[in-house]
C-alpha cells in the first residue's frame with residue numbers, strides 16, 4: 112500500500128468488510144470504483160488583478176441508495192485520491208445510519224489562509240459552476256467540510272439559483288438559517304460525536320463526570336464536541352488546532368476558547384491564555400493519558416508511527432479517516448475501542464438529511480425536533496453497530512462496515528446493473 116494513498120486505506124477497509132460479508136467479487140468490483148469523477152480548473156481573478164488557477168474535484172462514489180451526498184473541503188492537501196476516499200466513506204456513513212443517500216465528496220486544493228474573503232467567494236462560485244453539470248437536489252447535494260461553512264453554502268446555493276432563474280434551496284445543506292438551513296445543523300457533527308461517546312461510556316459503565324477527554328482539532332467538529340462533552344460533565348484536558356495544543360489539568364474553559372476563536376486571526380486559538388492553561392505539542396495531545404481521544408482534524412493522524420503510544424482507551428473519530436488500518440489493528444489488539452468515523456461523525460450528514468427534507472417541503476422544524484431526531488438516529492445506529500461488534504466479536508469499524516456495505520450491496524443487487 113502506498114504510504115500516501117488515503118483511497119488505498121479506504122479500499123483496505125472495504126476489502127476487510129467484503130471478506131467478512133462473503134461479498135461476491137462482482138459487487139466488490141462495483142463498490143471499489145467511484146461512479147463518477149469530475150476535475151475542474153477554477154481561474155480566479157485575485158484582488159491584485161492577477162489570475163490564479165485552482166484545481167477542484169467532485170467524486171460521486173455510489174448512488175445505489177439515493178442521491179449522492181457529501182461535503183466540499185478547501186485545503187492545500189486536497190487531491191483526487193483524498194476526495195475519492197472521502198466520497199467512499201460518505202457512502203458507508205449514509206448507509207450505516209440508514210439515510211437514503213449515496214456518497215460523494217468535493218474539494219479544492221487551496222490554502223484559504225492565503226486568500227481574502229472576496230477571493231474565496233469568487234473561487235467558490237467558479238468551482239460551483241465547474242461542478243454544476245453533476246450536482247443537483249436529486250443527484251448530488253454538497254455540504255460543508257474542512258474550511259467551508261454556511262457562508263460558502265450560501266454562495267453555492269446562490270450561484271446555482273442564478274443559473275436556474277429561481278431559488279434552489281435543496282441544492283446544498285449546511286446553509287445559514289436565514290437561507291433555509293436547519294436549526295442544529297452547525298452543531299450536528301459535534302453533537303453526534305457527543306452522543307456516540309455517551310453511548311460508549313454507558314456500555315462500559317463509566318460515568319461521564321469521571322471521564323477525561325482530549326480533542327484534536329478545534330474547527331466546527333472539534334469545538335462543538337469539546338463543548339457538548341464538557342456540558343455532559345466530561346473534563347476536556349486538551350484541544351488543539353494548527354496553532355498548537357492547549358492543556359489544562361482541571362479542564363479547559365472550552366466556552367471561552369470558542370468565543371476567543373470568533374474574533375482571532377483565522378479563527379485560531381493562537382495567543383489564547385487562561386489560568387492553568389499551558390501549550391503542549393500535537394503529538395503530546397494524541398498521546399495523553401485520557402479516557403477518550405477525539406481526533407477531529409484530518410486523515411492519518413494515528414498511524415503505525417504513534418499508535419503504540421496512544422493511551423486513551425476510547426478513540427471517537429470526529430474526523431474522516433484519522434486512523435490508518437495498521438494502527439487500528441494495533442489499537443484493537445491492545446483492547447482499545449475505536450468508534451469509527453462513519454458512525455462517530457455521522458451526525459452532520461444526518462441533520463443534512465433533515466435540512467434537505469425541510470428545504471424540499473419548505474416547512475421547518477424547531478431545534479428540539481431536529482436534536483431529538485438526531486439523538487434517536489445516533490442511539491439506534493450506535494446500538495446496531497455495537498450489537499454486531501459484540502455478537503460477531505469484531506471491532507466497531509468492521510461491525511459498522513458490515514452493516515453499511517451490506518446495505519449498499521443489497522441496493523445494488525435489487526436494482527441490478529444497468530442495462
Ligand code: GLU
Pocket residue numbers: 180181182183204252253254255256257284431456457459460461463
Ligand atoms: N462533510 C460532512 C461529513 O464528512 C457532512 C457531509 C454532509 O452533510 O453532506 O460527513
